[in-house]
Amino acid sequence: MLLCCSLLTVLLIAVTASALPNTLPGCPARCGDVRIPYPFGIGPDCSLPGFNLSCNKDNATGVKKPYIYNVELINIDLLEAQARIYYPMSWQCYNATSHNVSYYMWSLDFIGDPYRFSDDKNKFFVVGCDTLAYFNGKNQKDSYSGGCVLRCNSAESLTNGSCSGIGCCQTTIPKGINYYEVTFDGNFNNSRVGKFNPCSYAVLAEVNWFNFTTAYVTTSELNETNGGRAPAVLDWAIGNETCEVAQRNTTSYGCRSEHSDCFNSSNGPGYLCNCSRGYEGNPYLPDGCQDIDECALKYPCNGTCTNIPGDYICTCPPGTKGDAKKGTCTPDHGSRISSVKLVIGIVTSTSLALLLLLCIVVSMVYDRRKLLRINEEYFRQHGGRLLLEEIKSKQGLAFKVFTKEELEQATNNFDKNRILGGGGHGTVYKGILNDNHTVAVKKSKIIDDHQKNEFGKEMVILSQINHKNVVKLLGCCLEVEVPMLVYEFVSNGTLFQLIHNRNRTSHISLDTRLEIASQSAEALAYLHSSASPPIIHGDVKSSNILLDDNHNAKVSDFGASMLVPKDETQFATLVQGTCGYLDPEYLQTCQLTNKSDVYSFGVVLLELLTGKKAVYEEMELVQEVAELARRCLNVRGEDRPIMKEVADDLDRLRKFKQHPFLQHNTEEIESLLGEPSSYTKNGISGCYSLEKKGTMDIECGR
DSSP states (O other): OHHHHHHHHHHHHHHHHSOOOOSOTTSOSEETTEEOOTTSEESTTSSOTTOEEEEEEOTTTOOEEEEETTEEEEEEETTTTEEEEEEEOEEEEEOTTTOOEEEEOOEEEOTTSSEEEOTTTEEEEEESSSEEEEEEEEOSSOEEEEEEEEBOSOGGGOOTTOOSSBSEEEEOOOTTOOEEEEEEOTTOOOOOBTTBOSEEEEEEEETTTOOOOTHHHHSSHHHHGGGGEEEEEEEEOBSSSOHHHHTTOTTTOSOOSTTEEEEEOSSSSSEEEEEOTTEEEOTTSTTOEEEOOTTTTTOSOSSEEEEETTEEEEEOOTTEESOTTTTOOEEOTTOOHHHHHHHHHHHHHHHHHHHHHHHHHHHHHHHHHHHHHHHHHHHHHTTHHHHHHHHHHSTTOOOEEOOHHHHHHHTTTTOGGGEEEEOSSEEEEEEEOTTSOEEEEEEESOOOHHHHHHHHHHHHHHHTOOOTTBOOEEEEEOSSSSOEEEEEOOOSOBHHHHHHOTTOSSOOOHHHHHHHHHHHHHHHHHHHHTSSSOEEOSOOOGGGEEEOTTOOEEEOOOTTOEEOOTTOSOEEOOEEEETTTSOHHHHHHOEEOHHHHHHHHHHHHHHHHHSSOOSSOOHHHHHHHHHHHHHHTOSSGGGSOOHHHHHHHHHHHHHHHTOTTOOOOHHHHHHHSSSOOHIIIIISSSOTTTOOOSEEEEOTTO
16 A cells, blocks of 8 residues: 555656646647647647637738638737637728729637637727727627827827827727727828828727837838737637536536636626636646646745645744744753654654555546546547537527436436336436436436447437427436436327236227327328427327327327438438337338338237227227328338328318217127237238237347
């Protein structure tokens, strides 16, 4: 143990002495002469959202430079949360020959980005004579305007360093603007060519950069300075949330270092990160904040200095007492040799205890960080970053990315007593969220490797399905090996249970059966025809049709579903489904189409017709529904109707049933609706030779 602790101590010292990390692994640390610290980055997955930069060669010098969009970036200051940029000045010039006025007016738009123009580091400057220039600024809520008017009586009236309205004017800008543009009043122009420069200039620029000289008005010196460009200072912040809100989602929280502190931005929405007291480095990176060795940096200590994580201990020399940091150590005349030995013993035992404690803490921190890295890798593999960006870009999308801890708490650590049901694709648990909202949590069993990167994108598509007869997808959890899905909770069980539960006390009327069939067909028709991209369910069966307290149907369980590729109506896939419902054509060809869903729905119709006795049903309607089911069960997909036709026929039959002139033939219908026929049991599925219950997977070609 002592050897282990010694090695760990040496390792900690070596890490502290090494160069501090400043970028994510594998990402460029510089572009030309400019350092690029995280959260900024160049390339995919190298920056936080909104902080991606490009690194391009300058056309004039051939030197690589970083750019925010088309604006050159000069440098980045993590501690001040600021960045400096170069961009062109706006100008208005009078042509003495044509008596025309030409303009060049520049604007910068950072609305929706994490940048704002610093109100204390920048000012709006206008240089020239007989000029009126306006500054127009915006943020996401408000608009602002300001301006400067200039007059020049003579060259002698100009004064170097003076910018108070004669040849030069300056004004402050409001806090938090992230859009800026310049306009000139065409009624003002410097037509006194010969005395003054015929051009006037306006720019939002860094205060410390601009120093007015009379040559800016009498010559073109200002336009020749730095190629007609000026520097400006940008403030930036992470996201649009406060620290309190951002810390709730550990996967997107920007202060990644364990020894970092969060504070809300003072110049707009969002938050910033700093290393904690006693640490330095990059707080936006894991392990980015490292301990400062106060002793090596000669922090105040008139005694013995001992560095500890985040601080240092300064003790008076032996035989003295007092405060060594303040330099007030005085002789301790009452000390004895035994006391010295006691102190040495206490210090030694305390040091050993602290070292042992440090070893334990380091081990715990290592295990915790390892778990976090694993969770973050799962989140990345399943397309979590893409999903978060898509959610952010789609205003009003009611979809949430849950953490693993949130779903464990909601399901009481996936207690067996919370199980609602299960199948070949996973187990469904009843969950209660922190806001007491009841949901259904599906813990899937497997996911194909080739589907991982597309998972986040598919979640965005499924979350936008908005149909009253399709179970709503509320969110997902991606920081686990196999993603978990969160659906709305439907309270009254499945259609399978309604049909086949022998303990129920009442019969199912034909009205109810037709209503359930019609609603289910409408839902599948919506998935086939109205969803974008279209969706093939792939596992239509009565146990995947949920019912609410009013027997309204909701199609569920998209574990075998497929998003139809663009310009394709069918495609080869691993055969999945449930015996008894599986399309025989799909089983033979592995070509999944929307007609595969039609076949499975036909089996559901037969269940509704033949599964249980009922009263007040009509033979004519039963025969028509049976004929509709037979059409759905055609072996050839091209001979089956589309779901829209099925839904329309069922709606027509349901309305026909409600007409008052219909006659009832109860005895004949009740004799038909006895035990399920042998045709229903053995002849429908095309899987009777497999002798396998439940769901089935068959790999094509084997």
